[in-house]
Amino acid sequence: MSRHDETTRGDAELLQGTLDMLILKIAALRPIHGYAMVQRLQQISRDALQIRQGSLYPALYRLENRGWLKAEWKTTEGGREAKYYSLTRAGRRQLDQETAGWKRLCQAISLILETAE
Amino acid sequence: MRWNSWFKRRRWEQRMNAEFRFHLESQTEDYIGQGLSREEAELRARREFGTLAWAKDECRDQRPLEWLADLLRDFRYAFRSLRRTPGFAITAIATLALGIGANTAIFSLVHAVLLRSLPYPEPGRLVRVASVTQGDVSIPQYEFWKEHASAFATAAGYRGGGDGSLVSGTKREWVQVMVVTADFFRTLGVSPTLGREFHPEETRPNGPQAIIFSDNLWRRAFDADPGVLGRVITLENTNYTVVGVLPRGFWFPQSADVFVPLRPAGGVSDKGANTEMIARLKPGVSLRQAEASMATVTESFRRAMAGDVLADYRGLTLIPYQEWLTGDVRLKLLLLFGAVVLLLLIACSNVASLLVARLAARQKEIAVRMALGSGSGRLLRQFLVENILLGVAGGLTGLLGAYWLLDGLVALMPFQLPASVPIRLDLPVLAFTFAIALGTGLVFSLAPLVAAARLDIQETLRAAGRSSGAGGTRQRTRSFLVVSEVALSVTLLVGAALLIQSLYRLHREPLGFSPRGLITFWTPPSPERRGKAVELRNFEARLLERLRAMPGVRGVAAVNVLPLTNQNNFPTQREGHPEQSIGGMEIRIITPEYFEVMGIPLRRGRPFTGADTSAALPVVLVNETLARQWWSEGNPLGDRIRIGRYHGQDLGDVPDSPREVVGVVADTKAVYLKAPPRATVYIPSAQAPWMTDGMTWVVRAGVVKGVAEQLRQVIAEIDPQQRVERMRTMEQIVTSVTADSRFDAWLFGGFAGLALLLTAVGIYGLLSFSVARRTSEIGTRMALGARRADVLRLVLKQSFTLIAIGLFAGLAGAAVLTRSLSSLLFGVGATDPLSYLTVSALLVLVGVLASYLPARRATKVDPIVALRCE
Numbered sequence: 012m013s014r015h016d017e018t019t020r021g022d023a024e025l026l027q028g029t030l031d032m033l034i035l036k037i038a039a040l041r042p043i044h045g046y047a048m049v050q051r052l053q054q055i056s057r058d059a060l061q062i063r064q065g066s067l068y069p070a071l072y073r074l075e076n077r078g079w080l081k082a083e084w085k086t087t088e089g090g091r092e093a094k095y096y097s098l099t100r101a102g103r104r105q106l107d108q109e110t111a112g113w114k115r116l117c118q119a120i121s122l123i124l125e126t127a128e
Numbered sequence: 129m130r131w132n133s134w135f136k137r138r139r140w141e142q143r144m145n146a147e148f149r150f151h152l153e154s155q156t157e158d159y160i161g162q163g164l165s166r167e168e169a170e171l172r173a174r175r176e177f178g179t180l181a182w183a184k185d186e187c188r189d190q191r192p193l194e195w196l197a198d199l200l201r202d203f204r205y206a207f208r209s210l211r212r213t214p215g216f217a218i219t220a221i222a223t224l225a226l227g228i229g230a231n232t233a234i235f236s237l238v239h240a241v242l243l244r245s246l247p248y249p250e251p252g253r254l255v256r257v258a259s260v261t262q263g264d265v266s267i268p269q270y271e272f273w274k275e276h277a278s279a280f281a282t283a284a285g286y287r288g289g290g291d292g293s294l295v296s297g298t299k300r301e302w303v304q305v306m307v308v309t310a311d312f313f314r315t316l317g318v319s320p321t322l323g324r325e326f327h328p329e330e331t332r333p334n335g336p337q338a339i340i341f342s343d344n345l346w347r348r349a350f351d352a353d354p355g356v357l358g359r360v361i362t363l364e365n366t367n368y369t370v371v372g373v374l375p376r377g378f379w380f381p382q383s384a385d386v387f388v389p390l391r392p393a394g395g396v397s398d399k400g401a402n403t404e405m406i407a408r409l410k411p412g413v414s415l416r417q418a419e420a421s422m423a424t425v426t427e428s429f430r431r432a433m434a435g436d437v438l439a440d441y442r443g444l445t446l447i448p449y450q451e452w453l454t455g456d457v458r459l460k461l462l463l464l465f466g467a468v469v470l471l472l473l474i475a476c477s478n479v480a481s482l483l484v485a486r487l488a489a490r491q492k493e494i495a496v497r498m499a500l501g502s503g504s505g506r507l508l509r510q511f512l513v514e515n516i517l518l519g520v521a522g523g524l525t526g527l528l529g530a531y532w533l534l535d536g537l538v539a540l541m542p543f544q545l546p547a548s549v550p551i552r553l554d555l556p557v558l559a560f561t562f563a564i565a566l567g568t569g570l571v572f573s574l575a576p577l578v579a580a581a582r583l584d585i586q587e588t589l590r591a592a593g594r595s596s597g598a599g600g601t602r603q604r605t606r607s608f609l610v611v612s613e614v615a616l617s618v619t620l621l622v623g624a625a626l627l628i629q630s631l632y633r634l635h636r637e638p639l640g641f642s643p644r645g646l647i648t649f650w651t652p653p654s655p656e657r658r659g660k661a662v663e664l665r666n667f668e669a670r671l672l673e674r675l676r677a678m679p680g681v682r683g684v685a686a687v688n689v690l691p692l693t694n695q696n697n698f699p700t701q702r703e704g705h706p707e708q709s710i711g712g713m714e715i716r717i718i719t720p721e722y723f724e725v726m727g728i729p730l731r732r733g734r735p736f737t738g739a740d741t742s743a744a745l746p747v748v749l750v751n752e753t754l755a756r757q758w759w760s761e762g763n764p765l766g767d768r769i770r771i772g773r774y775h776g777q778d779l780g781d782v783p784d785s786p787r788e789v790v791g792v793v794a795d796t797k798a799v800y801l802k803a804p805p806r807a808t809v810y811i812p813s814a815q816a817p818w819m820t821d822g823m824t825w826v827v828r829a830g831v832v833k834g835v836a837e838q839l840r841q842v843i844a845e846i847d848p849q850q851r852v853e854r855m856r857t858m859e860q861i862v863t864s865v866t867a868d869s870r871f872d873a874w875l876f877g878g879f880a881g882l883a884l885l886l887t888a889v890g891i892y893g894l895l896s897f898s899v900a901r902r903t904s905e906i907g908t909r910m911a912l913g914a915r916r917a918d919v920l921r922l923v924l925k926q927s928f929t930l931i932a933i934g935l936f937a938g939l940a941g942a943a944v945l946t947r948s949l950s951s952l953l954f955g956v957g958a959t960d961p962l963s964y965l966t967v968s969a970l971l972v973l974v975g976v977l978a979s980y981l982p983a984r985r986a987t988k989v990d991p992i993v994a995l996r997c998e
Contacts, residue, residue, distance in 0.1 A: 045147060046154040064151070065178035069186035076190050084143075094147045 030062065030070050032113065035098060035106040038080060042097040044087070045071060071096060079105050137197065144187055152177060185506075199513065206514035216486055217518070219889075220479045224522025224568060226882060227475030229529035230468040232553065232561045233537055236530070238461050239557055240547040246450055247379050247548045249317040250408075254449035255415065257283065257405040260442045262452070264401045267392045270309075272429050273405070273444060279418035283407035284312040285390055288382055293655070294349075295362040301349050305363070306384035313340075315408045316380075322346075323357045323372030330371075331389040338389060339368035343376040345385040363388065365655045379548045381453055406449060419446050453546040459951060460543070460872065466945075467623065467879045470616045472568065474883050477609040478890045480572035483515065484606050485897045512573055519569025527553070527561050542867030603901075606894050611934040613890045617883040618938025618971060623946055624880035625963035626953055627873040633955035634869050639862065640796030640805065641691060642727035645682075645828050646858035647835055648690060652822040654849050661817045667847065668813065668823055672719060674842050680830050683725040686813065686823035688717040690858075692865050693824075695799045699774035700809065702758050702767070703786050706776035710757075714798055714808040715771065717816045717823075723793055725828050731755075733765045733791025740812040747812065748787035754807035755792045764789045769809065784818070787811070801865045802954050824854075832857055872952055884971070888978040895927055895982035903989055911991040923986045927979040935971055939964055 037043060037051050048071075049064050074080040079102035085095045098106065152173050159169035177183070189198075210217040245251045257273060259265060265273075265285070274283040289305030310326040313319060320340060330338040339361065341350070350356045359370050368388060390403070409418050426443025451458075487494075494507060531553055538551050545551065553561075651671070657663040668686060675684040689696045700713035720736040722728075731752060740747055748769055755764050771784045787809075795805035813819065829835045836855050843850055899906070906919055914922075946958045956963070 044150070046151045049151075063178035064155075064176050065180065065183035066186075068148070068183050069190060072187045072190035076192060091150060092146065093150050094143070 030067075031074060032106070032109045034067070034070055034074060034096075035079060035102055035109070038096050039098045039103065039106055042083065042085070042095040044093040044095050046093075048096070074102070078102070140191070144184065148177075148180065148183070198509075202510050202513040203517060205510065206517045209514060210517065213486070216482060217521075220482055220518050221522045221525055223475045223478050223886060223889075224519060224565075225525035225529060226886075227468075227472035227526070228523045228561060228565055228568065229526030229533070230879065230882075231465075231472050231564055232527055232530035232557060233534050234461070234464050234468045235560050236534060236551055236553055236557045237538070237545065238465050239554075239560070240549055240551040241545050242454055242458055242461060244547075244549060246453075247377070251450060252448070253281075253409045253411070254316070255407050255409060255418070255446040256449050256452040257407050257444050257446060258452075259401060260445055262445075262447065265403055265405045265444060266401050267403060268433065269401075269429065269444060270403055270405050271392075272432065273407075273425060274311075276425050276428060277407070277418075277421065279409055279413045279421050280407040281410045282311045282315045283405065284315040285309045285403040285405050286312055286382075287390060287403055289384075289388065290652075292364040294386065296349070296359070299349060301345070301385075303345060303363070303385035304383060306380075306382060306387050307390045308387050309390045312387070312406075313374075315406055317408070318375065318378055320372035321375045322354060323370070325372060326389045331391055333391050333393065335389075335391070337366060337368045338371040339363065340372040340374060340387040341370060342374050342385050342387075343378065346373045364658075381546050405444075407446075415446060415448060422446065456951075457543055457545060459948070463623075463948065463952070464875060464879075467620055467876060470620050471879050471883050471886075472564070474613050474616050474886050474890075476568050476572045477613050478886050478893075479518070479568075480574070481606045481609045481890055481893055483572060484609075485893065487511075488897070488901075512570075515573040516566060516569040519565045519567075519572075522568070523561055523565025526565075527558070530561075540871065542864070542871050603898065606897070607930055610887075610890050610894050610930050611937065613887045614931055614934025614971065614975075615938035615941060617880065617887045618935055618967060619941045619945055620876070620880040620883045621967040621970065622939070622942035622963055623949055624873070624876040625967050626946055626949055626956060626958065626960060627869070627876050629956045629960065629963055630952070630954040631866065631869045631873040634801060634866050637797075637801055637955075639691070639801075640728060640794055641858075643858035643862050645830070645832060646726070647827045647829055647832060647839070647855070648824055648858055648861070649839065649855040650822055650824045650853045651843070652851055652853060653820065654847065654851070656849075659820050661820050664820060664822075665814065667850075668719070670846055671825075671843065674846060675825070675827060675839070678838060678842060680835065681827055682830060683721055683828040684719075684825065685722040685725040686719045686825050687722055688715075688813075688819060688821060688823060690824050690826070690861065691796045691798065692801060692861055693799075697806075698771055699779055700769060700771045701773040701775070703770050704768075705758075708758050709773075709775045710754075710807050711774060712806070713754075713771070714806050716808055716810045717813050717819050718810055719813055719823075722810070722826070725826050726796075728796055729794045731792040731794055733789070735791060735793075736810075736812045741814045742817065744815075746785050746787040746815055747790045749791045749793055749810040750789055751793055751805065751808040751810075752795045753805050754809065757807055764792060771809070771811075787815075801862075826858070869952070869954065884974055887971075888974050891927060891931070891975055891978040892982065894930075895923060895979050896985070898926065899923060899982045899986045902986075906986050906989045907991040907993070910989060916987040919987045919989070920983050923983040924976075924979055927975060927983075931972065931975040935968055938971075939968070942967075 033052060034048065037048055037055075043051070045068060049067055052062070052067075071080065075082055075096070078099060080096045081099050083095050083097070084092055087093050152170075155173035155176065156166070156169045159172055160166060164172065174180070191197075246254065248254060257265065257277075267285070270283075270285045274280065277283070286306060286308040289307040291302055292305050294301045294303045308326075310328045310331045313325050319325065321343070323340070326338055326340070329335040341356070346352055346356065356370050356373070360367050361370060362368075363386065374387075409415070422444060426441075429443065430441060454461075497507060534551065534553065538545065653659075653664060657667060672684055672686065675681060695712075695714060696716075697712040697714050699709065699711045700715075701710075702708040716722075718736070720738060720740065723730060723735055733749070736747070736749065750758075750764055750769075758764065759767065767789050768786045769789065770786050772779050793810065796808075797803075798806040798808065813823070827835070827839065839855070840852055843852055906914075906922070909922075910919065942964070943959060950958045
């Protein structure tokens, strides 16, 4: 029981920066609720990213508090009430920054890997 | 929490729950769509989601200001958790209250007396100018230094003027008089609110007589009437013009109602060192610079006064005024403060020890909470909050105790506290208490937190309350705490033992007279007899006659200065032996029956009789100390002495003739009980025409009770105007001179006793805990054939090891720290082996008592029950 719990937290820490960026990216397309966000994450990453579903929510709440996401309660297609997250202007700026930074990092790493070969 | 925010919060929680519910239900439905049964789908959705409580907690933490709500929740939880264990809570709070209360009380004294600066502008520039032995100065010295010391901006002299009767119209008031030079108030930096200071001509002989009132007197006797300025009042038969009224709240260590100018008389009284001198340094002049300039002034004084200055004259020095005021009290207060800080440390380690035990008992609760998703940071915060709550509760209780105790403590203090403000629990003291309450909360949290940080929940859950590795750490922490407690108490106990022994020695110090059944009082010269020796002697003779005739009175005598109250000395020389001179010869002027009434035995020669009149041969009696000093191998009887002559030099002014020694009496204590008797000469009052101070009377009565009233009545019959002051028994005087030592011993002893008690509780707690933890081990040993005695030895060995380590550390600490006590000790050294031994024995005894109950409990362990515990 306890191991399960700690692994969850380990993931959260490992993914902290990355998870935030992914959330912003997904929310940038259109307003989306938490459950759909989890589905999209797993779908896009072809299940390569294993995150505990519950650990998504603290990240969503944090981003909302930072003013990068805004939330709204809306009715789903199934006729239920759900909380939809969408990107704010500040969120978009943050996403652009993080994407640029990520790309630079990736280029640098692949450059090193290729040169080292 | 306010309703508004409570609703907001509830709404927020509901929304969060709704969001999570939506997530779980959507997932469940998706799984059902994939063909799973409802139960399976629900289970899988939950598993995929992870710990719900953890996710909620983490989300809550993201809320702005969430930490505040958390803190409130933590406090509520801590409160409930403490209420569930009242025994622990009460013990911990009481222990802390003791430590914090004692600290608060003593700190209020330290703050009022030592930390607060004097109520004058730039008090740091005020210095006391005194002889190298810190004594008062003479008028010539005062005048010379005032004129020549370039470091002084202003300087002033002052003397206590005793009390006098102030008459204004039909009103009569008893007032405290202070005699001051013209610059007195300017030096302090205080100016009258009404009127002015003294003019210099008012301090000259035959100048106009002026008087300044205190605000208190002005309001008390003159209804705060501004018209009092310029009015002429009478003080002790002399007329004065009121020239000023001091500000309200004006404070000076010697309190006074009226101030009159100090007028040098130009005679012998000027040469006596009887004026206190105070100076204000020039701005920018440091104490060191001023001090350095004193030597030059001393040299010019010696040159200017050649012939009048003794060869061993060393001039004047400077002492910061506040430092001089606090003098002995500073050391005492600092020692007391040290004692209560040690007490607080002991209290802290006791509570820390309790907390470690509590943590062990709560292992399962902690493990469950961690498993349910509480972060370890959150748990630590929870404990911290609980401990701070304990600290604050202890602090408040202690504050309450200090509030009740403080007045009593100040009233009991036998020494004057030179505090310019009332001693009370004011804001800075409250801040101090709050700080130490919080501080102690943090300090005693450290040990348990160290233990908690090592807590491994998996292991704890698996072990489920059995002995574990982490338990070992905790045991070591507690052992360390007990050792430090023992060491700290030993240090305090040794200090107390030394003080108690000093008190005991002081009580056994021979007085040289028998105080039992003696009533004493002082008859100050009434205004019409002031300065008139013949009238005074006549009055004394009449009074002696009447008192002697009183029923129940067995003997009456009078003396100028009673033992243990004051001194009165004058340079004296053995006639014909200039090398045998004593500058501070104690002079006692007595009526013939003095020795008999006081119970002072005559060693040789004869006592005074009624025949030793002013017309007869001048005679003197000497005490044994003087006889030893001047006639070590000869007979003092028949030899002669000369009062007022020093190294062959006549000091003039005392018109005394050579006196023949007619007897030797036993020694008595002079001013101080702690000091050996001083060389003393006794003169019959009939032969001392220069003596015009009031006499102190000694009446030996069969029954002391009710005599005071009869005495006053008899005196009033002779002269209704005659005042009777300081009526008390000789035993009261003796008690009052040991009051300081008694107070030190009691207070230190009290704190040390408390420390010992707390330590006993600490030892008891540790052993009980340890025995409870080792129940299975003890059970196994007993099952394998260990006897009760073996078990007893096992437990006692543990406690003795700790006590021994603590004892040695404490004795070593005491050897270092008690050195600062040495000035308070009497007849016993700071390293007195008896005190150290007694304390060691006492501590071992208390240790055995505290260990006995847990050890006995260990021997009662039933092996079968103990083994089943696992």
